Amino acid sequence: MLNNEIFINIIRFIVLVLTQVLLLNQIDFLGYINPYIYILFIIVFPFTGNKSLLIFLSFILGLTIDFFLDSGGIHAAACVFIAYIRPQVLKYSFGISYEYNTIKISNTDFIKQLIYVGSMVLLNHIVLFSLEIFNTNHLLLLLKSTLFSSIFSIIIILSAITIFSKKPR
Amino acid sequence: MQQIIFFLIRNKNFLLFIALFSISIFLTIQTHSYHKNKFVNSSNAITGGIYSIKSSITDYFNLREKNKILINENTRIRKQLESYKSKVVNQNIDTSSILSKYYFVSAKVINNSFSKTKNKLTINKGKRDSIQLDLGVITSKGIVGIIDNLSNKYATIQSILNTNSQINAKLKNVKHFGSLVWNAEDPNVIQLIDIPRLAPVKIGDTIVTGGRSTIFPEGILIGAVIDFELTEDENSQNLNIQLFNDMTNLEHVYIINNIDTQEIINLEKGLENVE
Numbered sequence: 027m028l029n030n031e032i033f034i035n036i037i038r039f040i041v042l043v044l045t046q047v048l049l050l051n052q053i054d055f056l057g058y059i060n061p062y063i064y065i066l067f068i069i070v071f072p073f074t075g076n077k078s079l080l081i082f083l084s085f086i087l088g089l090t091i092d093f094f095l096d097s098g099g100i101h102a103a104a105c106v107f108i109a110y111i112r113p114q115v116l117k118y119s120f121g122i123s124y125e126y127n128t129i130k131i132s133n134t135d136f137i138k139q140l141i142y143v144g145s146m147v148l149l150n151h152i153v154l155f156s157l158e159i160f161n162t163n164h165l166l167l168l169l170k171s172t173l174f175s176s177i178f179s180i181i182i183i184l185s186a187i188t189i190f191s192k193k194p195r
Numbered sequence: 196m197q198q199i200i201f202f203l204i205r206n207k208n209f210l211l212f213i214a215l216f217s218i219s220i221f222l223t224i225q226t227h228s229y230h231k232n233k234f235v236n237s238s239n240a241i242t243g244g245i246y247s248i249k250s251s252i253t254d255y256f257n258l259r260e261k262n263k264i265l266i267n268e269n270t271r272i273r274k275q276l277e278s279y280k281s282k283v284v285n286q287n288i289d290t291s292s293i294l295s296k297y298y299f300v301s302a303k304v305i306n307n308s309f310s311k312t313k314n315k316l317t318i319n320k321g322k323r324d325s326i327q328l329d330l331g332v333i334t335s336k337g338i339v340g341i342i343d344n345l346s347n348k349y350a351t352i353q354s355i356l357n358t359n360s361q362i363n364a365k366l367k368n369v370k371h372f373g374s375l376v377w378n379a380e381d382p383n384v385i386q387l388i389d390i391p392r393l394a395p396v397k398i399g400d401t402i403v404t405g406g407r408s409t410i411f412p413e414g415i416l417i418g419a420v421i422d423f424e425l426t427e428d429e430n431s432q433n434l435n436i437q438l439f440n441d442m443t444n445l446e447h448v449y450i451i452n453n454i455d456t457q458e459i460i461n462l463e464k465g466l467e468n469v470e
Contacts, residue, residue: 048249051308054443058310077208085215089235092222094245095308096237096315096351099222106219110212157223159312161358164379167312 031072039087042067047094050182058171061178064091065150066186068109069143070131073116084109097158104154108146115145131187143183144176151176226313227359236344236351237306237317243349247319250305254446261446268335297412300324300450302332305349309382309443314354316340318448321348331411331451337440338362338404338415339448356382356442363405364417369394372405373434375417382442384421387434394432396423402436409456 046064053060068084088102095101108115119142120134131139151172159168203210222235237243302324306317320326322345332339332352340360343353353360355377362375364387371394373387387402400420406413418436425432 044245048245054310060310078211081208081211081215085219088219092235093239094237094242094306095311096226096235096317097311097313098224098226098235099219103216103219103223106212106215110208110216157220159379160223160227161312164312167379 035067035071038070039067039083043087043090043094046091051095055178056174059174059178061175061182062147062150062154063179063182063186065105065108065146065179066183068105068112069146069183070187073131077113080112081106081109100154100157103157104150107153108150111149112146115142115149119145130191133191139184139187140180143187144180147176147179147183148172151179237315238321238344238346238349238351240346240348243305243317243319243346246305246317247349250303250319257444257446260444264335265447296454298452298454300326300452302350302448302450304445304448307443307445309354309356312358312379314356315343316352316354316445318350318352318450319348320450321346321350323347325452326350326450327452329410330453331415332448333411333415333451334440334445334448337417337438338411339440339442339445341410342450354442355385362411363407364402365405366390366394366396367401367403367414372407373431375402375436383438385418385436385438387436388431390423390432390434392425392430392432396420396432396434398422402434409453409459410451412451412453 042064046062050061050063064087067087068080071080071083084105085102088105089099091097091101092099119138131142155168155172155175159171226235237246300320302318302320304316305319308314308316316332316339318332326342326345328342328345330342332342338355340352340354340357341362342350344351355362355375358377358379360375360377363372364375365372371390373390375385375387377385390396398420402417402420404411404413404415404417416439418438418440421435421437423432423434
């Protein structure tokens with residue numbers, strides 16, 4: 027059972043990285059809007075899983091994306107940040123109970139899902155674009171990219187969760 | 196001692212987070228200075244390999260347009276060749292004896308970005324094709340960027356659409372120089388700054404490379420002026436330039452190798468040592 031979960035996570039890691047760099051990074055909607063789906067790995071990582079392991083894996087995930095996009099360490103930083111902050115986000119989205127119940131994200135109601143995914147994506151994108159732009163002269167560009175890319179990412183991630191979840195029997 | 200260990204165990208997540216976050220910030224700051232990011236870049240074998248598989252598939256989609264561009268370039272060059280031939284009286288010149296200062300290597304762009312503020316491209320030529328750092332990259336229509344990182348088979352280019360990039364350029368008909376920078380707003384419009392106030396600038400003027408460095412030969416096309424204004428201190432003017440190149444759709448590029456580069460660099464080093 028445990029082996030199965032590790033295997034699923036490895037496959038998910040590879041598929042998400044390839045989807046991101048080969049497909050989604052070529053979109054450039056309206057010239058600068060790209061959705062970032064790869065953080066789905068951090069969002070759906072087992073809620074009861076080892077937190078240190080998640081932080082470490084997020085670093086590897088972000089760094090892999092950075093290798094492809096020639097972006098230094100910005101994705102790694104943004105990923106490590108949301109991986110560290112995830113327990114707090116989980117607590118206020120789903121209440122205290124998440125630690126003791128083995129709830130799955132696809133089984134919770136839509137509003138809670140939206141709050142959880144929305145906050146994770148926004149936090150990730152704020153760190154990501156501040157580090158990428160790294161210049162107060164482009165503050166407007168920063169807010170614009172963060173807002174539009176976040177909306178795009180949230181829609182894609184929520185659809186992915188809905189499509190790939192197993193129907194409760 | 197025990198308390199320190201307990202402290203470490205209790206805060207292990209936080210410490211791990213701080214450590215990894217610092218590494219990421221360090222790697223980010225490294226990329227802000229030109230070709231310092233030796234470690235994280237897409238010119239390595241794995242990312243380069245995946246990108247070249249991707250481009251071998253997506254290439255088919257715009258073959259027609261690329262062919263048209265190549266045919267146009269061939270026609271232009273053929274015309275030039277004919278006009279040279281008609282000028283030369285003696286037809287039996289051994290062309291191998293004509294030395295050129297520059298030679299060109301063709302390459303294919305396998306990954307292109309233009310929507311970020313620090314854009315890079317990846318090409319499918321590397322060290323084994325005798326490519327070095329700091330070589331200029333152009334297309335038939337204009338400049339693209341400068342080689343930034345290398346592996347055996349692949350290289351990354353710092354695009355002119357990069358807020359760190361700064362290239363020497365000038366107005367075609369007069370001798371006034373300026374620096375080419377990008378304000379990260381439009382991938383087809385870049386800025387030429389520090390042009391003296393006295394320089395006569397008109398809308399539609401052609402901008403070419405300045406030839407003050409060993410990277411680009413003089414007179415490679417860049418773009419045309421679309422508007423210009425004086426800076427606040429009224430000493431120089433800033434020009435907006437529409438690029439001739441479509442930076443969002445690049446495929447075949449040429450790398451310029453200057454045979455004299457090493458000699459010039461050695462000479463300049465020698466001068467510094469004397470001082």
